[in-house]
Amino acid sequence: MGDPAHDSSDFLTDKSAKIFVAGHRGLVGSAIVRKLQSHGFSNLVLRSHSELDLTRQFDVDSFFAAEKPRFVILAAAKVGGIHANNTYPADFIAINLQIQTNVIDSSFRHGVKKFLFLGSSCIYPKLAPQPIPENALLTGPLEPTNEWYAIAKIAGIKMCQAYRIQYSWDAISGMPTNLYGRNDNFHPENSHVLPALMRRFHEAKVNNAKQVVVWGTGSPLREFLHVDDLADAVVFSMDKYSGLEHLNVGSGKEVTIKDLAELVKEVVGFEGDLVWDTSKPDGTPRKLMDNSKLLGLGWTPKISLKDGLVDTYKWYVENVVGQ
Numbered sequence: 001m002g003d004p005a006h007d008s009s010d011f012l013t014d015k016s017a018k019i020f021v022a023g024h025r026g027l028v029g030s031a032i033v034r035k036l037q038s039h040g041f042s043n044l045v046l047r048s049h050s051e052l053d054l055t056r057q058f059d060v061d062s063f064f065a066a067e068k069p070r071f072v073i074l075a076a077a078k079v080g081g082i083h084a085n086n087t088y089p090a091d092f093i094a095i096n097l098q099i100q101t102n103v104i105d106s107s108f109r110h111g112v113k114k115f116l117f118l119g120s121s122c123i124y125p126k127l128a129p130q131p132i133p134e135n136a137l138l139t140g141p142l143e144p145t146n147e148w149y150a151i152a153k154i155a156g157i158k159m160c161q162a163y164r165i166q167y168s169w170d171a172i173s174g175m176p177t178n179l180y181g182r183n184d185n186f187h188p189e190n191s192h193v194l195p196a197l198m199r200r201f202h203e204a205k206v207n208n209a210k211q212v213v214v215w216g217t218g219s220p221l222r223e224f225l226h227v228d229d230l231a232d233a234v235v236f237s238m239d240k241y242s243g244l245e246h247l248n249v250g251s252g253k254e255v256t257i258k259d260l261a262e263l264v265k266e267v268v269g270f271e272g273d274l275v276w277d278t279s280k281p282d283g284t285p286r287k288l289m290d291n292s293k294l295l296g297l298g299w300t301p302k303i304s305l306k307d308g309l310v311d312t313y314k315w316y317v318e319n320v321v322g323q
């Protein structure tokens with residue numbers, strides 16, 4: 001699906017090019033900033049949510065008119081785990097549609113050379129074939145716990161495609177699997193499973209609790225990717241990929257929630273028991289993505305789940321517990 005008009009973005013050749021990383025304080029945005037800095041990029045434009053609310057179309061357009069970035073990576077979004085997605089459907093569809101519509105359209109209108117949108121593996125049908133190829137998009141019903149978020153993300157992919165088709169604009173989309181790492185959200189209810197369990201096991205360990213409650217049955221399978229690997233894939237894709245179709249970004253390895261819970265328990269050093277709260281939803285039964293398209297371009301994930309968990313737990317203890 002390459003587009004000859006855009007086969008080279010020269011992304012890595014000019015380290016002084018102005019890059020806007022939207023959402024730079026979040027899990028993904030902060031990892032992308034670290035990765036860009038490690039490549040020597042020196043002209044990053046960053047705005048916190050309080051400095052620039054991306055749901056405000058006028059403010060976003062004024063920002064682009066003033067800054068005129070050459071490249072844009074959109075890592076700002078309303079994000080949360082299964083409970084947050086299920087509880088705040090209006091926020092997940094409305095805020096994400098607003099942010100991405102404003103940022104995509106202003107990027108195009110103000111001459112951004114290349115744009116990268118981030119979706120999520122939840123865009124695929126609940127019962128998609130496994131591993132899930134990119135062309136499984138829009139082939140069946142979505143998982144109900146996150147369909148509102150998924151619909152917004154699908155609209156983002158389609159908007160990038162529409163601008164590419166109509167204007168030959170170099171907008172690409174990456175679909176990451178479940179991510180984790182430094183700067184994750186460790187909220188007890190609204191976060192994703194991995195930071196939620198890390199916090200719960202840690203608090204149980206320091207309080208000498210005998211049991212920790214884990215949601216669902218433990219049987220769902222999830223694929224996890226360390227956010228530093230994702231950031232590497234984002235920089236790689238900005239440099240090497242230009243095409244209409246989105247790119248899956250995954251580790252290629254899946255684990256049951258039960259095995260993940262045991263692994264987090266071991267890394268944290270909690271010695272009590274797990275209790276399964278089956279009144280909580282399992283969500284989609286399995287979502288392993290087919291990452292062969294990105295691997296075929298030459299990218300490989302490097303961080304194992306165990307190493308990534310050890311690093312994340314150290315960061316959590318030093319930066320979240322220690323505050």
Ligand SMILES: NC(=O)C1=CN([C@@H]2O[C@H](COP(=O)(O)OP(=O)(O)OC[C@H]3O[C@@H](n4cnc5c(N)ncnc54)[C@H](OP(=O)(O)O)[C@@H]3O)[C@@H](O)[C@H]2O)C=CC1
Nearest residue numbers: 023025026027028049053054055076077079120176178179
């Ligand atoms: N985490 C994961 O497992 C996965 C994430 N992704 C995608 O990666 C991207 C980043 O996610 P992640 O880093 O985890 O999310 P985070 O919640 O960690 O970070 C999101 C960032 O966006 C900012 N933001 C939210 N709303 C606005 C707004 N209205 N105006 C300006 N900034 C805003 C947040 O700022 P503030 O906190 O101040 O509101 C925050 O810095 C998203 O597109 C997400 O869909 C995809 C797959 C998996």
Ligand SMILES: C[C@H]1O[C@H](OP(=O)(O)OP(=O)(O)OC[C@H]2O[C@@H](n3cnc4c(=O)[nH]c(N)nc43)[C@H](O)[C@@H]2O)[C@@H](O)[C@@H](O)C1=O
Nearest residue numbers: 080081082085120122146191192193196215216281282283
């Ligand atoms: C990245 C992806 O993330 C979300 O989808 P999800 O994969 O279902 O995400 P999750 O991390 O919240 O849950 C994974 C599994 O883990 C179980 N689970 C156990 N115990 C806890 C727990 O304590 N917290 C959470 N959150 N889950 C738990 C939970 O019941 C489920 O079976 C999307 O909404 C959407 O945001 C999206 O795109």
